[in-house]
Amino acid sequence: MTDGYDTQFLATPLPMPIPARATRTLPYPRFSVLLDPERRLAAATAVNIDGARLRELPRTGEWRLDPRADADEQTGPDVYARNDLDRGHLVRRRDPGWGDTEDAREATEATFFYPNAAPQASGFNQSKELWLGLEDHVLEYAETTDQRVSVFTAPVLDDEDPPYRGIRIPLRFWKVAAWQGPDGLAAAGFLLDQSELIDTPEGLLAAPPLGAFRTFQVPVADIAGITGIDLGPLADADGLPARTARPGTWLTLDEPHDIVL
Secondary structure: OOOOOOOOOOOOOOOOOEOOOOOEEEEEOOEEEEEEOOOOEEEEEEEEEEHHHEOOOOOOOOOEOOOOOOHHHOOOHHHHOOOOEEEEEOOOOOOOOEOOHHHHHHHHHHOOEHHHEEEEEOOOOHHHHHHHOHHHHHHHHHOOOOOEEEEEEEEOOOOOOOEEOOEEOOOEEEEEEEEEEOOEEEEEEEEEEOHHHOOOOOOOOOOOOOOOOEEEEEOHHHHHHHHOOEOOOHHHHEOHHHHOOOOOOOEEEOOHHHOOO
C-alpha cells in the first residue's frame, strides 16, 4: 500500500505544497515527502490523519534509507552518530496509522525512512512535547466535524543553517494543520525554533537549556514567506489573523490551551 498523500482527503481539495526548488516526490502509505536532494532533507511533508480510525500500535520499524533516492540525497545514519542529535520524525509515527491493522502497521513503519527525518537537538522538554502534540490538539478540535486532518511539516531550509557533517542543520521547523470546519477549510500554522540548542563550529551541539525549544503559532502566510513554499489555499483558511489584534502576530505557546483555533 503506497498511495501517498491524498489531495481529496478533506471536503475541500488541498494540493501538496510547492517548494521553490526542485524536489523528488516520495509517496508512502497515506503521506508523501518532497525531498530536496541538494539539502538532503525534506522541503515539505504531507499526511492524512483520520482521527476516528487511529490505532494504538506497538512501535515497530527501523530507520533506513529509501532506495528510490540516492544515498547522497538523504541525511542518513552518519549524521546522527555519536552526538546529541535525534532523528526527528516529520510525519509522526502514529499519524498515518489508521484503518485496518495491517495497513496501519505498514504506514507507521514507513515513517522510519530517512527522508522523513530531520536532525533535532535531543532532550525532551515542555516545548518539544508541545510541538509533538500539536496534531492531537487539532484533532480534538476537529472532532465536531469529520475528525479528519491533513498536516504539512518540514524544516525551514535556510541558506544560513550551520554546516555539520556534509549537511546544514535546520534551526527552525514549520507545521500547518488543516481540517474541514463548519464554514469550510480551516488551518493553523506553527513554528519551532531550536536555534539556541545548535552550536556546530567545532562539530559539537550545545547542552539544551530549559525551555530552549520555542514554539509559536504564526500566520500561515508568514510560513509561506519564510520558506518560499507555495501553500495554496492554506493562508486564506488561516483563522489566526482575524483573531489577533495585529496582522502578522506570533503567539508564543507554552501549552495546548494557548493555541488559537
